[in-house]
Amino acid sequence: MAERDVAEELMEYLKSHVEGMPSYGSEAQRDELVAAFRQAPTLPPVTKQSLSELDIQNIISNIKLRHDVNFDKDLSFRPNNEGPRGQQKARYSDRYWLALEAELHLYTRLFQGTPPFRPSGLVNASVYFQRAQRRVPKAFETIHEVLKSLVPDRDHQRVDEHLDVRMLMQEIERGVCDMVALVEWTARLLKEHCAPMRDEWVDKMVGRMREGAAAHDLKTIVLSLQDLIGMLETMKLDVANHQIRNLKPLLIEDTINYEKHYHLDRIVNKRSKVNFEAAQRWWACVVQDLQVQHTSATKDAARTRLELFSQAVVSSLFSRDVQQELPDTFYLDSDRLRALKSEVEDLVHFEICFSMFSQLRKNFGHVGAVSNATRDRVRSSLSAIMGESMGHGSQAWIYNSESLSLEISRQAQLIAGRSPFFDHHNLQATNECLRSLFHNTFTFHASTLEAVLLVQVLGSINKHINSSPTELYNSLVASPPPTSTPPFITAPPTIDTFSFYNNTPQDRLSDLSKRISHIVLLHWRIWAPIAYVQDDASGVSTHLLLPPQPAVTLSAQSQSASPPPPAPMCPAPAPEHDVPVVGLMKTGEPPDPGSGYENGVSDQTSLP
Known part of the structure; x- marks a missing residue:
């Protein structure tokens, strides 16, 4: 048979x-x-x-x-x-x-x-x-x-x-x-x-x-x-x-040495998943875009390179330009950077909502200060509306714009002492206003936050520039992981704004700056001698200074750049198909997939 x-x-x-x-x-x-x-x-x-x-x-x-x-x-x-x-x-x-x-x-x-x-x-x-x-x-x-x-x-x-x-x-x-x-x-x-x-x-x-x-x-x-x-x-x-808990101190302390040898070995033997030449081109573009004349005789060239690199990383978190995507040398940090980019984008959209609330309440006749309780109420309401949509980019905010604009208008009428009143025309106009603000003022609010965050990142880098990997771990990973609800720090009642640049949310920005500076310092120590600092080979001089605008250096921890003038409160709404969508950061090939286990990392938005 x-x-x-x-x-x-x-x-x-x-x-x-x-x-x-x-x-x-x-x-x-x-x-x-x-x-x-x-x-x-x-x-x-x-x-x-x-x-x-x-x-x-x-x-x-x-x-x-x-x-x-x-x-x-x-x-x-x-x-x-x-x-x-x-x-x-x-x-x-x-x-x-x-x-x-x-x-x-x-x-x-x-x-x-x-x-x-x-x-x-x-x-x-x-x-x-x-x-x-x-x-x-x-x-x-x-x-x-x-x-x-x-x-x-x-x-x-x-x-x-x-x-x-x-x-x-x-x-x-x-x-x-x-x-x-x-x-x-x-x-x-x-x-x-x-x-x-x-x-x-x-x-x-x-x-x-x-x-x-x-x-x-x-x-x-x-x-x-x-x-x-x-x-x-x-x-x-x-x-x-x-075993991980027992080996952790040794693994951390050996990070830079191990990863340098690992990447160099794979590059030399042509087994690397990193596009080495693309990384060099990216660094050359960073230097070219940020270079100015050398004006300080005391400026340290190595420090300047690190400043340029830090500014490029921070800028990538705010940029909607695919040309500013990071090279695939960052593939081991891709999840962390993607999470940071999502958090930054949500912070910017929240700020736009708060700006609209501030303007609407004035339109409804309220000119006094805003209490902390009102700020918390508005924040909680908007967070509840977004829910699990947080971290999913601009389209999620645009998708929820009708509910967001309705709640912002309702809260503005309540603080002005009015009974909430809506009709179809007002609802449509308010929604169009918020959507146009998302489209047209995102760059303004993002650039303002970027300037403030860059100061804190450079300050953190300056503080930890000589720290060992273990010291970085102990200093920069001490705080608990961020919560899913954006923890804005409310301003004193005498300040008529929700902005993080007039009322810096220190806890949130401190957390972001620590996480960014940790990634920057480890990455730079590992990859700078491999892929970036190639003066003789590339012919690109990296002995440069940062541009004066924004005027941020490693020692300028308290300095911030002046933001550009804000756009009109309700500009003409942009066509929906013109809404820019933030592209995912290029991170190169991921490591070989495992058999079904993952190691959880707190910076991930959701943790192969």
Whole structure:
């Protein structure tokens, strides 16, 4: 009999075996079970290979982790169960466990069925038995391999004795395999080596296996095996995270040395994902765009280069010009920079909303000061309207402009002592006004914030310019991660503005400046000698000063540039198709994708 005929006959045996069972009462459920056995993956969702990313050798050679560890106090591995990859992983898992359940049903029919299994044709029964064993042996192999990778060498012999896959499959074929005893032994071994906090989960796994065995419920037995493999994954994560915590000081202190050698080696051997020449061109353009005549004999050339570089990075966070995208030398910081860009853009849009509120309340006759309570109320209302749209760029603000303008108008009427009144014409005019402000005053508000933030970034860089990576970590990653709601600092009631430039939100700007300066200082120390400071090769002089506007230097921590005059309150609305959209920062190729684990970093907007 052909191999295909054997496979098809096994499908028929499976389908007929489950027919009449309450769990598979419909034809569709039986077809799904059979389809899973035929098509689902043969390996469990967790294997020794998939967990190898968490081995100590791979941890210390993981360039992304070694970079990310500088930016997160609580960095740790965790399963990546979110987004498209997480959904794919869930589908894989569901199909696999259903197929394992189907395989156990097929074993029951082949090995312990009534009447006894009698193959048709000339094919030996052992052929059917062999073809049926697609997943269970591999599941036992996975448990065996992962357990041995977790327990000390002294316990390896015990694992080999209790998880002899060939012996277990023979016991299943003869109907004498004691799965309860196997799981109970595994539970005792796990409790010897895993944290006490996992004991409840272990006990739950054993309870499920006992329940499933007593009731001959294969679905419950599979759930117990699923718990077991899930616990092995969790134990591996616990071990990896413990190793990260122990190695963290050494990894951080060695960041610059390690990354320099890593990138140079890949460049020399033509394995780098970084466009080295594009990075050099970007730096040459930065120098050319920001250069002025050398006017200070005391100006240090190295310091000037760092100022130019810092200004270029800060500018990229505010720019809507794709020409100002950062080169792919920043690929390890892409998530952090993208998060910063989103936060900056949201801050600018909030400021535009506050400016409109300030103008509208005056139009409604209110000329007095604005209380802190009113400021908090307006801020909270606008934040609630934006909700999860925060961090999704200008289009999200434009999409919510009708609700935002309605709330701004309502709050302006309330502070002016009026009962909120709206009609279709006023609502439309207010919405058009806000949208035009988003289009036409974004650059003004962004440039104002940029000037203030640049002063703080340069001040932070000046303070930490000689700090080691460990000192940078201790000083610049001390504050908790930013919240999703923009924490504006309200002005005293005597100041009639919400602006961060007339009333600087020190906490927020201090947080942003620390995060930016940390990225700048590490990146510059790693990449400047590799890609940027190439005076002789490029012919571009980097012994330059910053331009006088804005007049910002590393020592000018209290200096700020004068903003350009504001645009009219309600200019003519721009056509909707002319609304500029902020492009994503170019970050080059990402590192090679992992097997399904990610190391969480607090600067990420949402954390392969």
